Amino acid sequence: QVQLRESGPALVKVSQTLSLACTVSGGSISTEAHSWNWIRHPPEKELEWIGEISSTGETNYSPALKSRASISRDTSKNQYTLHLSSVTPEDAAVYYCTRDPGEVDGFSWDYWGQGTQVTVSS
Numbered sequence: 767q768v769q770l771r772e773s774g775p776a777l778v779k780v781s782q783t784l785s786l787a788c789t790v791s792g793g794s795i796s797t798e799a800h801s802w803n804w805i806r807h808p809p810e811k812e813l814e815w816i817g818e819i820s821s822t823g824e825t826n827y828s829p830a831l832k833s834r835a836s837i838s839r840d841t842s843k844n845q846y847t848l849h850l851s852s853v854t855p856e857d858a859a860v861y862y863c864t865r866d867p868g869e870v871d872g873f874s875w876d877y878w879g880q881g882t883q884v885t886v887s888s
């Protein structure tokens with residue numbers, strides 16, 4: 767059974783970089799044909815996909831966030847990390863890490879972390 771867990775700060779200041787880690791258990795982020803994603807849910811808005819990293823380390827990002835988002839990984843820790851720079855109050859959201867099994871076209875997330883609330887102070 768795959769489990770994902772987000773960790774990182776609950777509060778970040780405007781203009782700083784938000785860094786959130788996702789630790790995966792029950793499956794390898796580097797040896798399976800899946801992608802590992804970050805999404806977020808701002809208040810009163812729709813879920814927003816941020817980006818993903820494949821099992822080979824290839825990354826893709828939402829066009830809306832590609833200038834500020836970066837995803838890296840540490841395979842020794844079975845962990846991948848989101849870095850979102852120059853945050854504004856509009857970046858306040860519940861952030862989730864998820865797995866896309868890659869079995870269908872488009873996004874399909876079969877495992878989710880519990881989500882972590884991030885507040886941006888201004």
